[in-house]
Amino acid sequence: MQKVPTFSKGGVHPDDKKVFSRSQSIERLPMPGELLVALSQHLGAPAKALKAKGDTVIRGEKIGEAAGFISADVHSPVSGTIKEIRKVTLANSVVCDAYVIIPDEVQPELSGNAEDWRSLSSSDLLARIKDLGIVGMGGATFPAHVKFSIPKDKKVEAFVVNGVECEPYLTADYRIMLEKGEEALEGAMIGAKVIGAERIIVGVELNKPDAIEHLRNLIAQKGYPIEVMGLKMKYPQGDEKQLLKATINREIPSGKLPLDVGAVVANIGTCNAIYEAVVLGKSLYERVISVTGECIANPKNVLAPVGTKVSDLLAFCGGFKSEPEKLVSGGPMMGFSFFDVETPITKGSSGLLALEPQKKVRQTACLNCGRCVAACPIGLMPAKLYRYITHGEYEMAMQTSLMDCKECGCCSFVCPAHLPLVHTMKTGKKLGRKKK
């Protein structure tokens, strides 16, 4: 029997908990009464506001302009009036300006005239991806046009599409593969043309066998040169480092990018967004988000405009079945817990989780058991870093590769002493940088 590919170093196996929302088809959210469209919806500098209080905006219109090399445009998700511009705190604790937009009663339909992208040059395609505000939709929200701008001296051998969705609970990418698979695959073809990739691989974990089969059927029908790879379940396979190890067996060294090993990784949701941008001319102003967790009355996969407030999503899903302990934006392993139901979603919001109270366990001293070391997919020694940071030895922690930690949560997940390892790493990075 052939071995099922996965990454080799570290990793953990949390329960996948996708059962709540996996069989729910994507539903469009009825238009909320008010939207909070943040100007910082991507990694990098916040966009510059192009509109003022009282202005009217049209759905899909550019309302924020990329400010800096790593930044992205922001578009209005609705036609309506700008009530005001005010500060908001996003789920990831970023504080930025946001438009408060009151949508019109009637919203325009998308013109939707499909265009043949094959006649466009790759620089034209890239310009579209940039102009329509496409960012990575797996959660990191890295501007897509920056990732897809390949320097002349680099060559892309493989374009790896991330359909892993290794975070428990989340099912948004899964539903996209099932319901918008054709669009997403075409988006992958567009992406591959932009970067000039020789090989296209879609990585999907084996807990989604129907998605794998569906994509393979579509590929056979269309005759695309795309390979779908079933991967053995292991968290954090959806991280680009682990995904490249699993799919093309290459390791990205510390501080390097996928491009340095001849690959580009993009989320399956991003591919769908690329399709919609390039073929339909639709800017990135709405996304699929899984509203799920033990405490949600009717878990759903919702197609919601960017800027929708969490309270509107919760109301659409029947509110809480029981009192949650935490609300989390994103997945449970790397997502951010937040406290305000008026928080808006952004381009990177893959999930909204209402989690039930966890069993309270007392923290003890580190036992040196080594589970964190065995679980770390990067080969760090979290227990050692923890000791350095809690003793104020930031310099030592930085020298011991603290900056290579990507906060995937494996160490905290397995720690029997229940030490806040990831929390400490985050703190240590901030303080370590400050010291320098």
Added chain:
Amino acid sequence: MNKPALTVSSSPHLHAKADTASIMWSVSLALAPASLWGIYVFGLRSLLVLGVSILSAMLVEYLLGNLGKESTLWDGSAFLTGLLVGMNMSPSVPLFIPFLASAFAIFVAKWTFGGLGANWANPALAGRVFVFFSFTTPMSTYVRPRTLAAAMPDALASATPLGFAKTAIAGGTLGMDSNALLSSAGYPATGLAQSISQATGFSAYTIDSFLGNVAGCIGEVSALALLIGGLYLLARKIITWHIPATYLLSVAVLTWVFGGLPSGRGAFTGSFFPSMFSGGLMLGALFMATDYVTSPISHKGQIVYGVGCGFFTFLFRYFGSMPEAVSVSILLMNVLTPTIDRYIVPRKFGDTRELRKKQKEAKV
């Protein structure tokens, strides 16, 4: 909508089931078969010894914990240390000895260095070694196992097979392996072992020490019972194979290659299997050397540590003048653990030999 009281904390928001207390109590549970066997073969006095060890360990832990602010008895580590101390006692030992051993283990070895997680030596072993070198005679006077009681000559009643063979070789009886030595001295074997021996070809003494029909400490005699507990811990992923496998194998291989030298039989004549089942090796390899706090943190380091334990155990057993090979070897490797952890670190993702070479060249 009513606003729930929400907790805000760093990711991850999920956690694996294991916690410190569940691990400690699971290890204690894994020691149950060996303890019960000890109580069965050596009589109820063993239970008394185990009880005194456990209670004194917990008492000292409780007192010291309350000097701070809260009792730490709930985490199960004091119970486990007490149990391990008791299992390392001869069944006939005067009761003040297990008390002293447990008190030393908890007070000196554990708490003076900062309590759970901060000790450099395995507390139970430190306690045992402390009383062994303080009260050597009662600590090395053993009793006959119930299963051999009638057949055992008085002269052999208070020696372990390993100790007996060592004394005989030191006394100049050369040319025989340990089985032959035991046989010539009239060391008995159980009927069960004899019939298994006929069926399998293994020596009856080997089988008896595997099953636990020999003199020794309460918890160390039955390799079988200890293996059952060890397999349980492996299945629960509380320990990994790295330390026990490398420890046992290195002792067995070194014994096979060099173990015949002291008795003048030459290389490659040592007894492979008996070396693994005798003395405190099985208890040490599965439950003492695998103590999290005092063993290396990475799998690579654990392999080095396991082989180191095996090497010293072999050395002390065959070329040392004292018993206590296993305890002293593990303590010695405990001392080396921080050094191992410092120099043997996991390979970082993406780090290759060529890359390091390039970096070195770039520096030059």
